[in-house]
Amino acid sequence: MDVCRIQSVNQDSRLLTEPQNKRTIMMNVVYKKEYTIAAGTEGAILKTLVYFSLFNYPLTKAEIASYMPPGTCTELFDDAMEQLVQDGIIFCIGGFYLTEDDPLFVKRRREGNQQAEELLPKAMKIGRFLASFPYVRGVGISGSLSKKYADERTDIDFFIITRNNRLWIARTLMHLFKKVTFLAGRQHDYCMNYYIDESALKLDDRDIYTAIETATLLPVYGNTMDDFFAANEWVGDWFAGYRAAISGKKEKDKRGVIKQIMEWLLNNPAGNWLDDQLMKISTRRWQKKKQKGKRNEQGKQMDLVTDKHFARSNPGMFREKLLAVYQEKLNGIKEKYPFYFRPSS
Helix, strand or coil: CCHHHHHHHHHHHHHHCCCHHHHHHHHHHHHHHHHHHHHEEEEEEEHHHHHHHCCCEECCHHCCCCCCCCCCCHHHHHHHHHHHHHCCCEEEEEEECCCCCCHHHHHHHHHHHHHHHHHHHHHHHHHHHHCCCCCCCEEEEEEEEHHHCCCCCCCCEEEEEEEEHHHHHHHHHHHHHHHHHHHHHCCHCCCCEEEEEECCCCCCCCCCCHHHHHCCCCCEEECHHHHHHHHCHHHHHHHHCHHCCCCCCCCCCCHHHHHHHHHHHCCCCCHHHHHHHHHHHHHHHHHHHHHHHCCCCCCCCEEEEEEEEEEEEEEHHCCCCCHHHHHHHHHHHHHHHHHHHHHCC
16 A cells, blocks of 8 residues: 555544544545645646647556656555546546547557557567667667557657767668668668767756657667666656666677677777768758758658767657647646646645
């Protein structure tokens, strides 16, 4: 039993022997304390469901619980979920919870989960192949597939960690290979969207989008993935289930002969110079694409945020626009149900 529930039970037991006037005061204190905690819990539940509603993706109770902040009482969480459903603020359809009373979203999720289950083995195999490129130290599956969802338009997105000061050599070699995949029509299987090197494991962006993407990242290869999760322990301040979510299995570091030889050839000042030059060339190339307003196949403006130690795709300022829409929708919920968002006391 949770500590906060035990405290309430202990207080309730003392009420049986207290004088009537003191008992009334105590009942008010216990009720107010527990109800305030429940209100904070309901607010956290709504924040989670509002975020995933942007993707029309309902959640199970266990999934919602994994996104609760640390210290959330289990029994109060169950009570809060039940109360929100009873009040008609959220809906439960077939064991899934959502902010819209639409069974089609549940049907879509179930079909997407099935497709993801079929696609994940392929994604894991591709991820292990990408790990064979020089200077790659970690590979993870990101995007919708990391949330166990896929449909006919789903790309296989990858998160890549490279050796320090060799990100641009690794990225250039991997994207030269990707050009070959266009010939076979398999470019959507090799979407390496986010690169960091070992000196930039700690992410600067600390918002709900970055926290969820980090918490749901599926490790494929490399002990450096453990270092990445440890460097971003701040996510655990958002979600109590963070550390459980990063316990997936992955392959340990394995470097084939070709990978070792290529790294040996470039582990010198010439390699440092080459990495710097590739960063400059790539940055200029992407700046020109942005200036010309070039768009990807989804019609979003192409953009690559670059630095010596990271490179991440941000088509159409996706993250910024998503967070703006999320905040607007959440503000509407807060205005309608302000009590649920009062801080716990």
